[in-house]
Amino acid sequence: MSAGAVAAIDLGATSGRVIVGHVGPDTLDATPVARFPNDPVQVADGLHWDVLSLYGAAVKGLREAFRTEPGISSIGVDSWAVDYGLLRGGRLLGNPFHYRDSRTALGVEAVHGRMPQADLYARNGLQFLPFNTLYQFAAEPTELLGFADTALLIPDLVGYWLTGEARAEQTNASTTGLLREGVWDEELVAALGIPRGILPPLIAPGERLGALLPEVAAAIGAAPGTPVTAVGSHDTASAVVAVPMQADAAAYISCGTWGLVGVEVEHLVLTPDALAANFTNEGGVDGRIRLLHNVMGLWVLSEAVRTWERQGHPIDLPTLLDSAEEVTSEVPVFDVDDPRFLPPGDMPARIDEWCAEHGVAAPRTRAEYARSIVESLAQAFAEASIEAGRIGGVDVRTIHIVGGGALNELLCQRTADRAGLPVLAGPVEATALGNVLVQARAAGFVTGSLESLRDLVARTHPPRRYDPKR
Structure with missing residues (x-):
């Protein structure tokens, strides 16, 4: 070959x-x-x-x-x-x-x-x-x-x-x-x-x-x-192909506009637990099942940025995230899956609304809003990763984050901290890699199972490790 x-x-x-x-x-x-x-x-x-x-x-x-x-x-x-x-x-x-x-x-x-x-x-x-x-x-x-x-x-x-x-x-x-x-x-x-x-x-x-x-x-x-x-x-099906994971010991998060958090299993999981936790069974490559939960994802942060820019405040995202990392005050951890965050619109105002309804102090600065969003996403990601393992019968020992979210160092670290598990970040281009891998295997440029395709990803795109700090 x-x-x-x-x-x-x-x-x-x-x-x-x-x-x-x-x-x-x-x-x-x-x-x-x-x-x-x-x-x-x-x-x-x-x-x-x-x-x-x-x-x-x-x-x-x-x-x-x-x-x-x-x-x-x-x-x-x-x-x-x-x-x-x-x-x-x-x-x-x-x-x-x-x-x-x-x-x-x-x-x-x-x-x-x-x-x-x-x-x-x-x-x-x-x-x-x-x-x-x-x-x-x-x-x-x-x-x-x-x-x-x-x-x-x-x-x-x-x-x-x-x-x-x-x-x-x-x-x-x-x-x-x-x-x-x-x-x-x-x-x-x-x-x-x-x-x-x-x-x-x-x-x-x-x-x-x-x-x-x-x-x-x-x-x-x-x-x-x-x-x-x-x-x-x-x-997400293409992205999961390119997660360099051991499927029997890991959860994955394909993180972009949405955060798709789950595990890979061989058969549908239609238990009362899965229904109550609102987990989905979606088809994967080679007949695998992606048992996962849709979390609102970086949509909340990107819509907040768009809101501030519409208000005349140009935002440089790396600078905003650096400022968010320096926040030491307590920020609210809100439910990112609340339906109010689904449509386009003023995310900071919706966060204020959620905080008022739940009797907690809202963020005050743009850095605090960004930190609040990251903490809320990290909490949702951590909970969904652990829940996916429990429902799917997978002993989750690591969490893989692929897609654009793998570039967000604060999100990766706080997910590791909140889950108490190491996070392996990357590849960022997982969807594209999964797409080309399936084509390449069909064309005979590579052979083997998903595991062998993932081994190729791990050898050519080693992930970055984030160990939990607390």
């Missing part, structure tokens, strides 16, 4: 990237060749993704990828979960709604009126989140769902535009709430009044989705027939 090159389209909730990866038995790197914003658009009927601009930017990024590395042998796409586009006859019927749009509340009421959460959990094992896809379907006008002939989650939609093949990749499909033991739950789909015909055939990570359409290949300078390979298209 020798090293080969692949391209990854990695679409996050605030930005997107195209990455060129080189992978071989002793080689693993991921170099971004294009970055672009992913800005939602508020219009009269709600908050939407500008998916056409996003796709256009991805195509431009692929053009740059093939310019810099003509030998790319495969393309893979990952993104955030739950959101989708509706199509008829291959034509998109409207810009997809954003999961933070308030319409989902109507969908929750409609779904739970037909099937209580406990019954849903017994079927799909999903944590209750008001924006899960099945609630979004229930919020759609009945005539629109009936008119559509296909629903594609965001990475599947991008894959369709690249290849003309409509498939639902399994790890992302598992976030819809409509899978049962890895296949579409026909009984649940019918009970919720969802047209069965809009759900496309499933495809597993590592399988070939299809070849680039000739016009796409020509536009980006790719060789005719260049394949698009299904990866763990839920970005």
